[in-house]
Amino acid sequence: MTIIETPSPNFDERALPVTMIVLHYTGMIDAQSAIDRLRDPAAKVSAHYVVAEDGTVLRMVAEDKRAWHAGRSHWRGIEDVNSASVGIEIVNPGHEFGYRPFPPQQIEALIPLVAAIKERHGIGRGDIVGHSDVAPARKRDPGELFPWGQLARLRLALPRPTRNLMDPMWTEGGFCLALERFGYDVSDRMAAIMAFQRRFRPELIDGEVDAECRMILLALLLPKPQGDD
Structure with missing residues (x-):
């Protein structure tokens, strides 16, 4: 997998070991706008990787550093999600600018990237999540069109349960x-x-x-x- 180094100055030191991968969409009008913002010191946002629609993968922040992608967030007792996660921005205009399906070549590039990060850090598939999972009150990405099932078939995400289902009748x-x-x-x-x-x-x-x-x-x-x- 070819990765293009595109450094962002927006990072600091981790306070926690890496136990999560957080997937985002860029939610901007085009890829270059997103890349520029993720590299802008004034924006104070970044990600470890960006995956373009044509499958190009950019690395912006080294995995041993804390990128600023999750914001105010929470997952399984972790409040500093940035410290505990690798953040991947997937180029897509998002709900605000014309949300659309993710092209096959983009997902084909994302899959080995996620697999390598998962293996490197020993991340469980239940901790490969979307931005909306860790910040439900603020975020909708990567959204309902993201092919989680494709990742689940490769054990890179939890599957949607379909067998032996029982209704616990919770309120x-x-x-x-x-x-x-x-x-x-x-x-x-x-x-x-x-x-x-x-x-x-x-x-x-x-x-x-x-x-x-x-x-x-x-x-x-x-x-x-x-x-x-």
């Missing part, structure tokens, strides 16, 4: 307690539910806790989620 409060146990910040209940749906039930993102959501979450809390992916 909304019970569902949110389970969602918190799984890893989400549930201080904004609606945002957390929608982030979960965006990730695991993207065809219907309505913030309503239904039987399908309950069954999926219960299965994810089991030791080995069973899915077709």
Whole structure:
């Protein structure tokens, strides 16, 4: 895999070991605008890698440094997600500028990048997450069009459970307690539910806790989620 060095000055020292990968979309009008912003000292944002739509991979921050990609975020008890994660920006205009499917060549470049980082740091597939998972009240990326199933088939993400599903009949409060146990910040209940749906039930993102959501979450809390992916 060819990686183009494109350094950003926006980084500092890690305070935690790397245990996560956070996937983003750039959410800007084009790739160059995103790259320029990620390298602008005044913007105070960065990522370790950028994956362009044509499959070009840029490295902006060394993995042993703390890039500034996650902002105010939380996952499985970790509040300083930047310190504990490698951040990958995937070029896509996002919901604000014309959200669209991710091209095959882009995902084909992303997969070996994620696989290498996962192997290097011993990251579990449950800790390969989207920006919306770690910051549900603020973010929607990489969004409902991101092909999580393709990554899950390669054990680079959790699958959507599809087999042996049972409805635990939780109330909304019970569902949110389970969602918190799984890893989400549930201080904004609606945002957390929608982030979960965006990730695991993207065809219907309505913030309503239904039987399908309950069954999926219960299965994810089991030791080995069973899915077709």
